Amino acid sequence: MQDDLNWQVEQACRAAWPAAAEIVGDGWLFRQSGGRNRRSNSVNPLRGKRGAPEAVLDAAESFYASHGQTPLFRIPGIAAEVETALDRLGYQTEGGSIHLHAAIDELAELRDEQVAVSPTPSEDWLEARFRMGGYDDADRSIFRDMTGLIAGDKAFASCERYNEIAAVAYGVIRRGLLVVESVGTDGRFRQQGLGRRTVAGLIDWARRSGASAACLQVVADNTPARALYASLGFRRELYRYHYRRKAIAA
Template sequence: MAQDDLNWRMEQACREAWPSALEIVADGWLLRRSGGRIRRSNSANPLRGTRGAPGKVIDAAEAFYAGHGQTPLFRIPDIAAELEPELDRRGYGREGGTIHLHADIDALAGGGYDDVTVSPAPSERWFEARFRTGGYDGAERRVFREMTRLIAGDKAFVSSARDDEVVAFAFGVIRNGLLVVEAVETDARFRQQGFGRRTVGGLIGWARRAGAKAGCLQVVVDNTPARALYASLGFSRELYRYHYRRKTVAAWTTIPTTTATSPAS
């Protein structure tokens, strides 16, 4: 597969693995809104193919987000960086550098672990662990639950427990043969004990049995522990990076940023 094809295939798969409640297309960009603090589901994302003139795209996105009381936010991957000069001119700041990693499924370490629970839907224990470690408020809990309900395609929610308490978790979605690894987290009390590696390994094992041909994920550039975990599992190939551009305007409500662990915000 050509590099450009792989990049855009991954771009689509990662976007569909974390759906937004509202999405509209404007001049080749997908304007996404879900509420909450996850940036990629509340930002303008480029689509493959012909995209509009930067000024026109930014005007449309600014009007869309202002209409919903949100600060305009653009997700800018290296493979579609044409808005950068105009965003600079308009005073948008830069934040949230993130890496896309990819590996063939046979290059990834993973299998079936007796202590890793794999389910096609998130249990209440899985949700509770996610909300506890992520510090979600009531509104964000509703947003996240709705997001998981909207996911299409094969999916699995995995977790590891200690004394009947979920201490590590993740979920994965297979889109067109590509496993997207999402929401990886280990409770701070149980880190450096192998729970994260076994949990993601269990997800990889599920994806291999389900017929996935490759795996991918997004990780924040400066998240050294997460990057080390993924390298140990075989995610060694970097495809491209992305960052966000945000302009704070007093009249609009700013979406808080997040310092999510692995699959990046």
């Protein structure tokens, strides 16, 4: 049962942040979008039988070289067999995130009329997300395209302060599981509970849409974010993941 849940979450989170190009090879998924986002530009293991690490390494290096990118592997704790081969080739470790999960009934029930929820991102929502994330022009274009690729039920939530968007997040429901994504609060308006209210708005939307559970990914050392999510009911840790990037010779 735990293994089933882990892979359900793994698949739902990928679907909530689709890559422009995805190629499956021998039990591995090669994702490529360009830009700086690691999730949509990395090799990911798929559930089930996977090819030998040495074979996927050769394929990954060829695939990303063809796109002018450095090979990058996303390593979830539920499928980490490639680590030894990556160590041998000097791939460097970076990042580190946690998957959190909760049944919908375990999450806070807060309905806030000041939180706007829409099935599509408005220009104001996008501009706020770009401002909060420090996106360059290339990443702005990639993010716009990515949100347009999301399949299924989705919602884009925001909370205003002084007539401008101060906090954003979006959610995607896949097979009854809400995935919370892209949570951000403008630095000028932090410590006011706006991020919590915005995520709560997505939870309320998901509950009314029939979702039975929710999950999200949070950077392991982001203490404020983890406290925010715990206050909403996200207290169960499923598994962690990190990245391994090929070192570039000086």
